[in-house]
Amino acid sequence: xxxxxxxxxxxxxxxxxxxxxxxxxxxxxxxxxxxAFNTNAVAERAGVSIGSLYQxxxxxxxxxxxxxxxxxxxxxxxxxxxAATIDPAADLQTVVRALVRAAMQHHxxxxxxxxxxxxxxxxLPVDDLIGHYLDQGGxxxxxxxxxxxxxIGPVEPQVAARTLPALVRAVTDAWANLTPPQLDTAEDxxxxxxxxxxx
Amino acid sequence: xxxxxxxxxxxxxxxxxxxxxxxxxxxxxxxxxxxAFNTNAVAERAGVSIGSLYQxxxxxxxxxxxxxxxxxxxxxxxxxxxAATIDPAADLQTVVRALVRAAMQHHxxxxxxxxxxxxxxxxLPVDDLIGHYLDQGGxxxxxxxxxxxxxIGPVEPQVAARTLPALVRAVTDAWANLTPPQLDTAEDxxxxxxxxxxx
Amino acid sequence: xxxxxxxxxxxxxxxxxxxxxxxxxxxxxxxxxxxAFNTNAVAERAGVSIGSLYQxxxxxxxxxxxxxxxxxxxxxxxxxxxAATIDPAADLQTVVRALVRAAMQHHxxxxxxxxxxxxxxxxLPVDDLIGHYLDQGGxxxxxxxxxxxxxIGPVEPQVAARTLPALVRAVTDAWANLTPPQLDTAEDxxxxxxxxxxx
Amino acid sequence: xxxxxxxxxxxxxxxxxxxxxxxxxxxxxxxxxxxAFNTNAVAERAGVSIGSLYQxxxxxxxxxxxxxxxxxxxxxxxxxxxAATIDPAADLQTVVRALVRAAMQHHxxxxxxxxxxxxxxxxLPVDDLIGHYLDQGGxxxxxxxxxxxxxIGPVEPQVAARTLPALVRAVTDAWANLTPPQLDTAEDxxxxxxxxxxx
DNA sequence: AATGAATGAGAATTCATTCAT
DNA sequence: AATGAATGAATTCTCATTCAT
Numbered sequence: 001x002x003x004x005x006x007x008x009x010x011x012x013x014x015x016x017x018x019x020x021x022x023x024x025x026x027x028x029x030x031x032x033x034x035x036a037f038n039t040n041a042v043a044e045r046a047g048v049s050i051g052s053l054y055q056x057x058x059x060x061x062x063x064x065x066x067x068x069x070x071x072x073x074x075x076x077x078x079x080x081x082x083a084a085t086i087d088p089a090a091d092l093q094t095v096v097r098a099l100v101r102a103a104m105q106h107h108x109x110x111x112x113x114x115x116x117x118x119x120x121x122x123x124l125p126v127d128d129l130i131g132h133y134l135d136q137g138g139x140x141x142x143x144x145x146x147x148x149x150x151x152i153g154p155v156e157p158q159v160a161a162r163t164l165p166a167l168v169r170a171v172t173d174a175w176a177n178l179t180p181p182q183l184d185t186a187e188d189x190x191x192x193x194x195x196x197x198x199x
Numbered sequence: 200x201x202x203x204x205x206x207x208x209x210x211x212x213x214x215x216x217x218x219x220x221x222x223x224x225x226x227x228x229x230x231x232x233x234x235a236f237n238t239n240a241v242a243e244r245a246g247v248s249i250g251s252l253y254q255x256x257x258x259x260x261x262x263x264x265x266x267x268x269x270x271x272x273x274x275x276x277x278x279x280x281x282a283a284t285i286d287p288a289a290d291l292q293t294v295v296r297a298l299v300r301a302a303m304q305h306h307x308x309x310x311x312x313x314x315x316x317x318x319x320x321x322x323l324p325v326d327d328l329i330g331h332y333l334d335q336g337g338x339x340x341x342x343x344x345x346x347x348x349x350x351i352g353p354v355e356p357q358v359a360a361r362t363l364p365a366l367v368r369a370v371t372d373a374w375a376n377l378t379p380p381q382l383d384t385a386e387d388x389x390x391x392x393x394x395x396x397x398x
Numbered sequence: 399x400x401x402x403x404x405x406x407x408x409x410x411x412x413x414x415x416x417x418x419x420x421x422x423x424x425x426x427x428x429x430x431x432x433x434a435f436n437t438n439a440v441a442e443r444a445g446v447s448i449g450s451l452y453q454x455x456x457x458x459x460x461x462x463x464x465x466x467x468x469x470x471x472x473x474x475x476x477x478x479x480x481a482a483t484i485d486p487a488a489d490l491q492t493v494v495r496a497l498v499r500a501a502m503q504h505h506x507x508x509x510x511x512x513x514x515x516x517x518x519x520x521x522l523p524v525d526d527l528i529g530h531y532l533d534q535g536g537x538x539x540x541x542x543x544x545x546x547x548x549x550i551g552p553v554e555p556q557v558a559a560r561t562l563p564a565l566v567r568a569v570t571d572a573w574a575n576l577t578p579p580q581l582d583t584a585e586d587x588x589x590x591x592x593x594x595x596x597x
Numbered sequence: 598x599x600x601x602x603x604x605x606x607x608x609x610x611x612x613x614x615x616x617x618x619x620x621x622x623x624x625x626x627x628x629x630x631x632x633a634f635n636t637n638a639v640a641e642r643a644g645v646s647i648g649s650l651y652q653x654x655x656x657x658x659x660x661x662x663x664x665x666x667x668x669x670x671x672x673x674x675x676x677x678x679x680a681a682t683i684d685p686a687a688d689l690q691t692v693v694r695a696l697v698r699a700a701m702q703h704h705x706x707x708x709x710x711x712x713x714x715x716x717x718x719x720x721l722p723v724d725d726l727i728g729h730y731l732d733q734g735g736x737x738x739x740x741x742x743x744x745x746x747x748x749i750g751p752v753e754p755q756v757a758a759r760t761l762p763a764l765v766r767a768v769t770d771a772w773a774n775l776t777p778p779q780l781d782t783a784e785d786x787x788x789x790x791x792x793x794x795x796x
Numbered sequence: 797a798a799t800g801a802a803t804g805a806g807a808a809t810t811c812a813t814t815c816a817t
Numbered sequence: 818a819a820t821g822a823a824t825g826a827a828t829t830c831t832c833a834t835t836c837a838t
Contacts, residue, residue, distance in 0.1 A: 013801080014801075032322075033318065033319075034233055034318060034322075038828060040827085040828070040829085049803045050803090050804070050830080051801095051803050051804065051830095051831085054829090054830065055801070059829080059830075060828095060829070060830090111321045112318065112321045112322060115317040115321050116318050119311065119317070120232075122311045123233075123234065123311060158373075159373045159374060162369075162372060162376065163369055163370055163373040163392075166372065166373065167366060170369050171365075171396075173361060173365065174357075174358045175358060178357060178358065189362075192395075192396060193366065193392070196394065196396045196398060197388075197391060197392040197396070198395075213818090237810080238811075238812060238813080239810090240811090242821095247820090248819060248820045249812090249821065250819060250820050250821065251818080251819055251820075253812090254818075258812075258813080259811095259813095412822075430720075431716065431717075431719070431720035432720075433720065436807055438806085438808085439807095447823065447825060449809095449822095449825060450823055450824075452808090452809065453821095453822070457808080509719045510719045510720060513719050516712040516716070517631060517709065517712035517715070517716050518630075520712050521631075521709060557771045560771035560774065561771040561786075564763075564767030564770065565768075565790065567767070568764050569760055572759035572760040572763065573756060575759065576756065587794075590793075591764065591790070591793065591794040593793070594789075594796060595786075595789060595793045595794070597793060611797090636833060640800095646798060646800055647834085648798060648799050649799075651833090651834070652797075656833075657832095657833065657834095798838105799836105801835105802835085802837100803833105803834085803835075803836100804833105805832100806832090806833105807832095808828100808830075808831090809829075810826105810827085810828070811824105811828095812825105812826095813825100814822105815822095816820100816821105817820085817822100
């Protein structure tokens with residue numbers, strides 16, 4: 001099955017329509033899960049006709065793949081933005097905290113969406129797509145940690161790119177799902193976990 | 200909607216049928232994901248009629264809930280079995296390695312099933328069910344780690360019960376999804392991550 | 399794509415349902431052509447739910463294939479019935495007239511259905527199915543004409559099975575589409591055409 | 598519904614566009630049958646926008662009617678060209694062979710297109726159109742056969758115009774669909790069939 | 797004139813669920 | 818208790834047609 005988008009709208013209304021569809025899809029999954037994710041609901045929420053949705057995405061899975069890509073790109077963007085703000089003279093803990101914050105930004109919210117994307121990444125043939133973003137993210141993280149080779153073990157970029165966000169998510173989820181949620185503690189604990197792992 | 204099973208047969212043919220249905224459901228999700236999970240397919244694979252499936256489960260979500268419960272129970276069983284084999288005089292690293300092995304047993308396989316259950320746990324009203332197993336697992340882990348209060352920080356049972364398996368899974372996934380997979384390294388790294396986090 | 403029927407109901411209600419669906423499909427095409435042939439209309443006219451239709455036929459093309467088979471079987475049945483009534487001592491013209499009558503029975507009516515089936519036979523992968531019926535029909539015709547080897551040329555069964563009904567149809571259509579239609583003449587002319595061709 | 602073309606451009610770019618559309622329609626049907634014949638596909642293959650297609654044809658059926666007309670005109674042209682080359686002193690068999698060749702030119706190829714047009718002619722209100730071409734063709738054939746009234750029966754032009762091509766097609770198809778196809782034999786057999794019918 | 801994005805009715809197909817046997 | 822045919826609402830997807838640019 002073809003899973004690539006039908007058109008790659010660079011500009012104007014088409015781009016806006018395409019974005020609205022992806023946004024609507026993300027919203028529906030985040031609110032009600034994969035069970036409520038259907039193309040009619042997406043089109044309606046996006047405020048476009050069902051026909052338009054299929055102009056941009058040849059089928060439902062292609063829409064999901066685009067959503068995965070969007071999510072990956074978003075994470076990479078967040079990571080790059082975080083990296084850009086890090087003081088080159090910062091110490092290891094500060095760097096890690098910045099990374100943790102970047103990762104948390106994407107996981108503290110939308111557990112339903114995050115788990116949905118995890119599942120769909122495992123179901124759909126998106127290895128190349130994921131690999132690409134892992135490479136990008138891994139290189140970035142490796143570069144940020146390169147100054148600290150004396151304090152930490154060797155960093156395998158692909159492994160780091162997978163492990164660190166997942167560690168953060170593991171810890172964050174644990175603290176966020178307590179009653180009451182303890183998000184502040186979550187960040188501290190996540191930093192501890194990452195540092196513990198790296199050393 | 201009613202999400203509890205219609206019957207909880209403890210023994211005999213009914214129990215076998217019920218198990219066959221859950222086994223079939225798990226198999227289908229593990230093979231093809233949530234998108235392929237439907238009651239007719241489950242009944243067919245289980246070798247029972249669709250009518251029989253609805254004798255045991257009032258609706259599809261109830262079947263999913265039972266699957267979640269089964270998974271949680273399985274994890275707890277594995278953990279308890281692991282705990283039973285641990286030498287009371289073992290050191291921290293040995294205990295952690297035993298816990299890691301128990302956790303890996305459930306996550307190394309069936310990424311599709313594991314992510315599906317994550318998603319459905321977030322979607323369905325199973326907080327009480329999850330809480331129960333977290334309590335059980337948390338108490339067990341806390342007890343196992345009680346001897347090492349001098350080497351590690353304080354252990355919040357519910358948090359530990361959520362975090363440790365998730366940490367293991369994070370690390371395991373990262374190493375398992377390399378090409379080629381490096382499952383042996385995964386275990387060592389997971390132990391490191393857990394120890395790093397606990398200290 | 400799978401084009402074989404989902405079930406081959408031998409008996410009872412299922413067989414009746416299956417027949418009703420095929421009958422409805424034939425009726426709709428005969429009345430309004432391929433453009434009006436859709437599964438919802440077929441199910442409605444057959445008096446069954448759309449779900450039931452898909453219990454018996456996995457998709458629309460499979461329904462069409464079943465219709466083709468039904469048509470071929472019907473023609474063969476008609477031919478066999480005609481053959482059974484032929485006096486073994488009959489002369490060539492009498493035999494040919496019986497064959498012509500059998501062929502006309504299927505073509506005088508339902509031009510829309512006949513042309514639709516012609517088209518779909520060319521579109522769908524039904525060569526084996528058609529071949530089977532051509533063999534059967536060809537053998538029957540060859541046997542009927544075997545007594546007249548002195549009056550006619552050699553008869554290639556497959557060719558005869560294709561040619562004779564088509565000849566009949568060609569002539570029949572020509573006379574039937576005059577205004578007013580001249581069906582009586584059609585039969586005489588068709589006999590002439592076939593005899594002319596055989597000699 | 599209006600089925601006549603919006604414009605009948607005799608020349609220039611518009612005529613070329615119109616031809617390209619009809620050519621594309623014929624190609625799609627010939628390749629994939631009526632099931633794949635849709636206006637968007639036709640426009641794309643013709644290299645024009647869907648809007649332009651609707652400038653020339655008010656709806657899909659009108660496009661089909663134009664295709665039928667094109668086909669009929671093509672056959673008439675072929676027939677006229679064939680007639681023009683016939684030696685006035687030629688004998689019956691030679692004349693018939695020329696007619697057969699003309700008819701075969703249109704039917705040997707594109708079984709899918711030919712059967713599609715047959716079906717659509719039966720579905721759409723094109724009696725007048727068909728009648729016109731039958732008259733033209735019938736007159737031509739009658740004229741060609743007028744010299745041979747002693748060798749053949751009386752020729753009804755409309756009947757002849759319908760019957761002869763259909764006879765040719767019947768015989769041609771039978772021989773062409775053998776494995777391997779025997780196109781050379783087909784022509785001889787078609788001549789025999791036509792002569793047999795005329796006498 | 798030409799374009800092609802957008803529309804939405806409608807067609808194909810699925811699947812959760814019921815119920816007569 | 819078990820069966821599985823039947824249902825039909827819901828879902829995916831198509832395609833004839835329009836219309837703003």
